[in-house]
Amino acid sequence: MTFKDACLGLFVMFIWGINFSVIKLGVSQADPLLMTAIRFTLATMPLIFFVRKPDVAWRYLVSYGVLFGVGVWGMASWSITAGLSAGMTSVLLQTNVIFGLFIGYLVFRDRFTIHKVIGALFAFTGLALSLMATDGTITIKGVALVMISALSWSLVSTLVKKSGTRQPFAFSIWGMAFAPLPLLLFALSLNGTDIITTTINSWNGYTTFSVLFQAYPTTVFGYWVWNRMLVKYPLSTVAPVNLMVSVFGLLGGYLFYGEHVGALQVISAAMILAGVLIILLKPGNTFLAARLAQWRVRKVSDQKV
Template sequence: MIRNDLFLAIFVMAIWGFNFSMIKLGITEVHPLLATAARFTLAVVPAIFFIRRPNVAWRYLFGYGLVFGVGIWGMASWSITAGLSSGISSVLLSSNALISMAVGVFIHKELASKRKVIGAATSLVALLVLVSATNGNITVQGLMFIMIAAACWTVMGMIVKASKTTQAFAFNVWGMLFAPIPLVLFAISLYGPNIAMHAFDSWDVNTTIAVVFQAYPTTLFGYWVWNRLLIRYPLSTTAPLTLLVPLFALISGYFMYDEVLSVAQVVACVLFLVGIGLIVKPASNVSRVTTKSLANPAQ
């Protein structure tokens, strides 16, 4: 990867990591499902009027929006409200690589390489240590929400592959069109229509800053750059860079919210990300079509 592209990629990873702190900022007063709905509304409008709809069936766009909006980012945001620190939320979301590997092995009967098996074993042990060594930055409910988000990431990958799209950025923008309404309806079904009025009354400057950051630098700019890099370089070059996202999330969580890990958790995070790195590093013969469909559109 040439130097300018490498710097740009690292910059996007920093944005995606900092995004978890911005999520926490935006859901202090407003329910995470509604804040996430606002994020995707801003990301879609007005961008969708300037981007041609990808040549795929509507069901794939709807499925993507539902899973990406409610399943991944609705649950990931909610996990922070439910007690996860923003940095830990980012680290645990990387568990999607473990879940995807398990689906491939146990459902699709794929063979896992020795490297992937070692990576999975390392990550699982580190995950157990990370959770058991909590200093209050992990809760059962928060862990449940982030694991749902990680599992939905695998489902999202299946939807993208099934659509056979070759227009990743357009697919992402048009798919997000179907995220806001399900998020709002889900929140209302749980808490009643008053939840929307509470969000309106509680909305403040911090919420606006957080939602705008998530919509534009994180979603539109980040995905635009990331998809350009996926076209230019193989997954073996780009995929390891996504492991910088949890690192930046942990750093920003420390400086913004004084989120501190125990020594055992620091070691566990390092081992966990090393294990995930062994899983996501592809074989050299992976095609660029696969590169686009399996890319971690992290954030």
Template sequence: MQGRDLLLIMSVMAIWGFNFSMIKLGVSALDPLLIAAARFVCATFPIIFFIRRPNVGWRYLVSYGLVFGTGIWGMASCAITFGLSSGMASVLLQTDVLTTVLVGVLVYKEVISRRMAAGILLALAGLVVSIIYTNGNVTWSGVMFIMISAVCWPLAGVIVRQSGTRQAFAFNIWGMLFAPVPLIVLSVAFNGWDGVVATYQHWSINAWISVLFQAYPTTLFGYWVWNKMVLKYPMSQLAPMTLMVTVFALLSGYLIYGEQLSAAQWVACSAFLSGIILVLYPQRAVSRAAQSERLRPTAL
């Protein structure tokens, strides 16, 4: 991998890791669903007027907007609102690797190797311990929401794959067009219009910083760089680098909010991420072409 490309990728990993702290900045005092909706409004407009719609059916764009906007980032924002620290949210979201493997087995009849099975067991053991031995940075409601988010990651990948698109960036932009409305509807269903009014009245500079960071550095710049790298390098090289998102998220959570893991959680999270690495590194017999077809979405 070229040095310039490696630097770009690591920059995106740092941005995506820092993004969890920026989500927390916005949802600490305001409705997380409306913060997520504002993120996708800003990420979509006005750039959508300069990006041609990908040649796919509208149903793929609508379903992607629902799953990506509400299922992944709406639920991840709710997880942080309901007591999950920004660092632990990034760790537990890596469970999407396991749910991706599950979808691959159920939908595409993929075979789990012994190495992958060992990685899954190690990751699950680390996951359970990190949840049980909490120092207040994990709540059961937060875990529930982040697990929904992790399940939706491979579903978004299935939608992209079934669409047959070769225009990943355009597909993402046009798909995000359909993300804000379900988030707003869900917010109104839970909190009524009074919640929308209260969010508008209490909108602050912190909310703007949170939304704009999520929309531009995280979404537009991050996806643009990542999709270029996906076209240039095999996913077998790129996928393990996404684990650096967790490292940067834990670091930013500590520096900004003073978030810390318990001693047991450090060991458990290390075991969890080691298991994820085993899953991401298939046996050598698996070809690079097969690895590049993995379902894990290429966006945070």
């Protein structure tokens, strides 16, 4: 990866990390599902009129909109209003990689390797530790919602892969166009029509900033850069960069809201991120494996001499 692309990728991770604090700013004033619906409306309109529809079946675009809108970001935003801190939301959302292991095994017949099992054990241990927190950064309802979000993210990745699209940016723009309506209907089914009046009355400058930040820097710019990097570089090179989202997420929660980051949260986050990193990195790509391979080559050469 070039230095320029590495810096650009890190900048996007910074945006995505503090986005959880920005979400918290918005959902403290408005309904999380309605706010997410407005986010995706702004992200797709009027951009969709300038982006040609990708050459995939409509069912993939509709499914993407529902899963990505309601499943991923609707649930993630709701988890924050349910008491989960912005920082821990960013960390626990990384468990989507763990769900991806099982989906990959069931759908694509991917094999479970030793390093994947070890990584999963690390991540599950970190998740268990996070549930032991009693300092207000974790709630059972919040964890349940963010787990639905993480599972949905894995399903979204599977959906995109199954669609066979070669136009990831166009796919995301057209797919997100199907997110607002399900989000609106879900919000109305949970809270009734009064939620619209309540949201309008409580809307202020902070909510506007939150929605605009989520729509444009986070969604349009962020996913344009991310998809561009996925096309340009191998997944094993790009995916580990995503772990920086949690670092910036924890930092943002601490700086903007004074969210407590105790020893238990640090250990929990470290184990989850370490587990995800172990899963993402192929053994053959690690520094240790490369050094070991070089040592074996030299040993064989010396024996021949």
